[in-house]
Amino acid sequence: MELKPDRLAAQLAAEPLRPAYLVAGAEPLLVLEAADAIRARAREAGFGEREVFDADGRDFDWNALDASFRAPSLFSAQRLLELRLPTGRPGKEGAEVVAGYCAQPPGDIVLLVTAGDWSRQHGGKWSEAIARIGHVVQAPQVRPHELEGWLESRLRQRGVRADRGAVQRLAERVQGNLLAAAQEVDKLALLADGDTVDAARMEALVADAARFDVFRLVDAALNGQPAQAARMLAGLRAEGEAVPALMGMVVMELNRVAALARVQARGGNLAAEFKAQRVWDSKQAVYRRALARHPAPRWERFAVLAGGVDRIAKGRPRLGEEPADAWLALERLLVAVAEPKAAALA
Known part of the structure; x- marks a missing residue:
């Protein structure tokens, strides 16, 4: 099943953890936050052990990941296994290992795959296998024309009320830098005092994250x-x-x-x-x-x-x-x- 990042938290709260998740996209902040939400849910569910595999380079040992799927846990009854795919391409061997896991997922393991780049060309039978037993969360880059809508949603989530002019001013300040935007929104949640923020107050409260450096x-x-x-x-x-x-x-x-x-x-x-x-x-x-x-x-x-x-x-x-x-x-x-x-x- 495919999900947008803003729907992931509700889905995690509404159901038991799935055996596998794929979080991929060109927006690092959204990938990071989605992966963090899955990690937090796994901790709540008692997954006390975490293993990380960086599949970056031709010499990655896929047999080690495959063996870990079958190995008993050392410290916890349940494990979160993370596979990091910076290019979003596991190759033939990696695709077979992931698809094999999805065909018969152990009951005590959750697989979390993260990828930095993602498009239709990156997917394949391995990602389709993840979608069948779990969730695929795509985090595409927020386009310039989408930024104001993204900021409005983020502000609402943090309990901040802002008028249209304030949102436009914030968008001008952060210049598409979502990490800076997230930091400013978190700061506004502390400083707004429940009042509606207008353009003038936004100007006074936020830092100039668009400074040329x-x-x-x-x-x-x-x-x-x-x-x-x-x-x-x-x-x-x-x-x-x-x-x-x-x-x-x-x-x-x-x-x-x-x-x-x-x-x-x-x-x-x-x-x-x-x-x-x-x-x-x-x-x-x-x-x-x-x-x-x-x-x-x-x-x-x-x-x-x-x-x-x-x-x-x-x-x-x-x-x-x-x-x-x-x-x-x-x-x-x-x-x-x-x-x-x-x-x-x-």
Whole structure:
């Protein structure tokens, strides 16, 4: 059975735990909250043991997961087994293991599968098997035209009354950042005092989560949002930032993606490289989307170009590097990172 994230809590409260759940989608906050709700329900039901399997990379041992399905519990009569699929694709062997579990699920195990990316192409017999005995919760990215509705629903859930102008102002502030939006709504629940919040009060109560900063600038480029990256860069320039102050983060991130791309190109252990690069689980989907956009040699070129922009900004171009406008050079680089068709312009 398929569920939307906002229906999951009611479903969990209305029935015993199902043997399997799949929570997948491009919106990390919604995936995290849905998975947390299932974990909490499992704890309430007496599932005192939890095992986590990160199926990230070609060398994942599916036999270990299969054996765990059949193994007796060490500390608890009931276990929650979590399978993390960052790409949403278990492969042939993984699909067979999951489908085999669903065909004869043990009575003392609940399987929770989470995936960062999801579309119709990701599904298969394994996800259909989960849907037959459990629930599939899809958490798609909240589109710009859906954000105000999502905020209104979130505010109501937290007991906050806000008029249309206030909701619009909040949407402008958070700029699609659902994590920031959730934090602001939680804060409003504490500060609103039961009164209806209007636009002026919303302005006074919420922080400017849409402030242009270099972290979100790089994320926009890696996420494939060229217009957003260009707009953020213009905002940083208007705020009086200097290109050299931005380039440390830009150079570091592009070198990181280039390193990940080298490992992926040679068929290495990408999961191990994420750990070596200290990339958190919540951020890995961003890098995976970036890696799918360009081949490894192009990431190497982007890293070299970033070094060139840094030298131009500091007035120390190498022989052959024109002392061009550093802001324009950086914009071209970020747009090329975000949009493959623009890669030749960098």
